[in-house]
Amino acid sequence: MYDRHYDDYFSGTTDRCVGTPPKIVIPLIRQADPVVLKRRPPSGKWSIHEHACHLPVADELFLRRIDVFLSEDKPVINSYDPGRDEPDDALMHVDLEEAVNRYRTLRPELVHKLRSLKPADWAKTAEHDEYNLYSMFVMVRHLVLHDFFHAYRIEELLLCKDWPRPLPMQ
Numbered sequence: 001m002y003d004r005h006y007d008d009y010f011s012g013t014t015d016r017c018v019g020t021p022p023k024i025v026i027p028l029i030r031q032a033d034p035v036v037l038k039r040r041p042p043s044g045k046w047s048i049h050e051h052a053c054h055l056p057v058a059d060e061l062f063l064r065r066i067d068v069f070l071s072e073d074k075p076v077i078n079s080y081d082p083g084r085d086e087p088d089d090a091l092m093h094v095d096l097e098e099a100v101n102r103y104r105t106l107r108p109e110l111v112h113k114l115r116s117l118k119p120a121d122w123a124k125t126a127e128h129d130e131y132n133l134y135s136m137f138v139m140v141r142h143l144v145l146h147d148f149f150h151a152y153r154i155e156e157l158l159l160c161k162d163w164p165r166p167l168p169m170q
């Protein structure tokens, strides 16, 4: 069952985990004019600052989940929803530089763990209270998509028509 095809999926997904934060997400965050950094859109949804500070929280969560997957016979994963589980302005109080540094340093740690996984580890499943299927692979793919989900939101805010333009790429 675990042929080269699957290996490509696993390693390809891991490669995305390596490159996306330093090559796409962090440069995007750095383009935010300080004036708009903590500005929420009229919808009341997160500001660029909040999206950015949320990303290392996800890495911490996924690091813990990898350990749960590996250490338990029948792993059980509890969902995390910041809108449900945290106060509305929690991320506003986080230090952005510290958050970006954590994002930058946690990711290689996470990738190091992923590179050591065997095909059977990737295929292992857990019980999840919100999803009908949750394997290690699904979880890691989710992390890859999650980076882009928040990057997309950050970009939308950066390009808001009536707001100051993004700063030049650093």
Ligand code: NI
Binding pocket: 054, 058, 146, 150
């Ligand atoms: Ni998220």
